[in-house]
Amino acid sequence: MTDNAPVTEHANDLLITRLIPASAHTLFRCWTEPELLKQWFVPRPWTIAHAEMDVRPGGQSLVVMRDPDGNEYPNLGTYLEVVTDQRLVFTDAYGPGWTPADKPFMTAIISFEPEDGQTRYTALARHWTEDARQQHIAMGFEQGWNICADQLQALAATLG
């Protein structure tokens, strides 16, 4: 009960993982500093119109995505666990003050682990239902998250 349970795959999980030639610290910064996150968090030519985040358990994030026609799509999240330079867990299941969301969709576990002088970057999306998982696949989870990981990797290369 006192150890962190290992993150193993569960039936309703989706996952991407890759080795990135950057430090865990740099990747963590790209995930938690709004000005950095804006540069990679959505597949281009979409952009991030606005990003703010209160990175602590119970803190909120607001990321507004903008499509090429200028339509904006706000995404709200709540951080569940923050381990600097190692792990970030967040969900859409809660609004501010732990208010239950109308439709809890997923919980994301982003991890950064040193491996062979690089960083093993893993983005795991856990869903409460198989329907939500299938919906995420249909929304292009694998392609979308991989394009973003490419953009993250390119940005990290400029940060050293």
Added chain:
Amino acid sequence: MTDNAPVTEHANDLLITRLIPASAHTLFRCWTEPELLKQWFVPRPWTIAHAEMDVRPGGQSLVVMRDPDGNEYPNLGTYLEVVTDQRLVFTDAYGPGWTPADKPFMTAIISFEPEDGQTRYTALARHWTEDARQQHIAMGFEQGWNICADQLQALAATLG
């Protein structure tokens, strides 16, 4: 985005609140130390057969309730937010490693606020659906949590 949102009532909430003549520190201890929790956490003549808790965001709690016939009922929870002597937030929506639970039922926000030399004790249960809220009412939320609060208050009086 950077402040805690106030805990206001939401359509799917259930709540009990009372002033208790004990310190917030003592009440927080009664909620987080297994040997204390065992003495008040279930209406007598039920008992707590076993309690263990890893009190940090992402940590698990296991509380096994025992009915007068000796049948045991394990309850698993995950802590979401821990503010020593002030607030404790936990849910059944996750298992170890942020695994989604089969049936997310509720999130509890327990708060301890100094008021007139005593402590305002509030137990708020937030549900994702109105059905879950109705089920909790049918399970005897109000009577059960008030009996437990009586037992908590009596225990706190012995701790000073």
